[in-house]
Amino acid sequence: MSRITRFAALVTASALVAGVGAAGVGAAGVGAAGVEVASAANAAAPAPSPAHGPSPAHGKGGEGDKLDRKVREQAEKLVADGAPGVIVMTRRGARVSHVTAGVADKATGAPMDHRLQFRIASVTKSFTSTVVLQLAAEHRLSLDDTVDRWLPGLVAANGNDGSKITIRQLLAQTSGLNDYTPDPRVMSDPARTWTPGELVAIATEKPPLYAPGTDWNYSNTNYILAGMIIEKATGRPVGAELQRRIFTPLRLRHTFYPTTDPGFRGPYVHGYYYEYGDVSTLVSPSSARTSGGIVSTVDDVARFHRALFTGRLLPAKQMRELRTVRPVNDDGIVEDYGLGVARIAFSCGYGWGHDGGFPGYRTWTYTSADGRRQAIITYNESKLESDTTFRADLAKAAETAFCG
DSSP, X not given: XXXXXXXXXXXXXXXXXXXXXXXXXXXXXXXXXXXXXXXXXXXXXXXXXXXXXXXXXXXXXXXXXXXXXXXXXXXXXXXXXXXXXXXXXXXXXXXXXXXXXXXXXXXXXXXXXXXXXXXXXXXXXXXXHXXXXXXXXXXXXXXXXBHHHHSTTTSOSTTOXXXXXXXXXXXXXXXXXXXXXXXXXXXXXXXXXXXXXXXXHHHTXXXXXXXTTSSOOOOHHHHHHHHHXXXXXXXXXXXXXXXXXXXXXXXXXXXXXXXXXXXXXXXXXXXEEGGGEEOTTTSOGGGTGGGTOOEEOXXXXXXXXXXHHTTSSSOHHXXXXXXXXXXXXXXXXXXXXXXXXXXXXXXXXXXEEOEEEETTEEEEEEEOTTSSEEEEEEESBSSGGGSHHHHHHHHHHHHHHHHO
């Protein structure tokens, strides 16, 4: 049995890209933890060599150092709970800090490093939504356009009706379309190259869950369709639009959008799936695409979300659309969901962002509305939140990182 076949047997019944979640969410030993403090510019650092260790702390003492110590304790606890490695990025005004614990590569023992690339999974949805909203601001499409307006006849089987689903409903996760990712075929051959149309066809084999706009369910199908609409509206590949509109203007130098190649473009965090081991490059990103395919770093994600939530990427009207939320309950987690972004309640206020999961990777992002407070947590093991102890410690880590 091949390596890919054995992996597929483990995850055939699992969803590929995790849904949105809130902070209220065989163990590896605790590795060396490091802290690095940066200036307000948060400039993109050069990618490290795979063996690069955590950077030592620098900067003045005070409340920031106290926060780093508390965050480091939480990161080490997550490693003790089972995460091979953890990165926690925090911002308090001009002060940006990175705490790492554990390893990025079990085989070599290379420590976790905040400059390494990883798969951000469903955090991609914030990028996709931003491009759609920019196109709406340019009057190249309307959020009230139907799916059929741009993709006639694509959503038409088994009671699914693209003439009744709007672009806004896609972004808000209120279309009623089923999610394609739990389908066993998606992971039975993880290296397979999927087309967007094939993924939509899987989803529409089942009748809709409800009439469009009347309820909410997390479905990656919505964001596959959004990506297809971007390409129809612009006449360009969606990756080119992401590059032109977001990656290049924000100088996200370690961020890219793969479609079929499961490799990375620089040193990366190795991702692990249960006892199977390293699955970092086994799964084709074609099964995630605009629902969860982007590769990035914690600093690039933080820069994007800070620019987004402080209004640098969208006009006021589209910002209102982005942040128009409804309360949702996703797998027992209660939060507010807007257009590709979630609003999470912390003790110190709301955090805006998204979470994401891809085989071997899990990420949680939070940014305050004014951009002065941020927290990102990422670790390189799938499905750890099914453990109640890990889930409780993750919630504590998120609260500490965002509120201190």
